Amino acid sequence: MLVHETEPYNAEPPPGALLAQLTPLDTFYGRNHGPIPRIDPARWRLRVDGLVDHALELSIDELRRRFPERKLVATLQCAGNRRADLMEFRDIPGQVPWGPAATSTACWSGVRLADVLASAGLRREAAHIAFTGTDVSQQTDPPAPFGGSVPAAKALSDEVLLAWAMNDEPLPAAHGAPLRVVVPGWIGARSVKWLQRITARTEPSDNYFQTEYSILPPEADPRTAAPGDGITLGPIALHCAILQPDRDARLPAGPTEVTGYALAGEDRTVARVDVSPDNGGSWTHADLDAPENPWTWQHWRTTLTLPAGETELLARAWDSTGAVEPESPATVWNPRGYANNSWAGLHVTCHT
Known part of the structure; x- marks a missing residue:
């Protein structure tokens, strides 16, 4: 793992580790805003109010007993994924320089959030569903738990889960055990970990991180920006990344396999990926995997003939x-530095 910060723990795998459809638990990226909390599962309770x-x-046992279990393959993506590319254009002080593997x-595995809300008797006037985690961030003044919300229409969709397992293994502490939200198609910040409270509201969450995850105008100062100054992030923006070859790799000239992933966000799918061997001078269509469902990435691959010398590979x-x-x-x-979904670029040098 490439560890950007140890406390709070923020790390991503090397890009080449993401070539499989499912990501192993010890390779899954970690994005945190505070220390990983220590929770006794026997004493833990989820409050819905x-x-x-x-x-x-x-309790976890009551969730398992009262509601049918559901499994869903879904991709999560940090809103800051590929921030490092934005930093090359202009610096972004104080932010994690994520590469393409966040x-x-x-x-x-878990239960549908909709089933739990139905059991609580969700009222018609509830327009937003807010989540509060157990983890406490020092980024706020005073320190406060991480949280956020999604519109009730999204929360009631079949794909939104309260999950207690990943890849048929118990949810690790680093990924939100004993229970986390999984909001497919939306930025990872809305999939709140270490979940302790679900609150139905007329307005979006007033948690600091609900509006901190927003796109500010280029001229804005994040230190003084008001909550309404930006565009609050929800669905993931259409996105593409190159996983192999490695950045700044030295390769033999000639046929070279180029691979990557693409993700459309919300319930859209990726229809095509174009790859260029010469900084956009020419393009070829990559072979694109069909989506397992609308909530997952799609891997792509193509073979390009690269000449000797330096070149910039592009993918869109x-x-x-x-x-x-x-x-x-x-x-x-x-x-x-959020939502960088510009063309993916990769510099390589080829030798004879």
């Missing part, structure tokens, strides 16, 4: 609506 007919307090896929994705990624990091740069 707010705009419901009757509040609930549920993205991972697992088979999640198109989604099922016909949208294509923007060309340059300059067009999407923002002072928090």
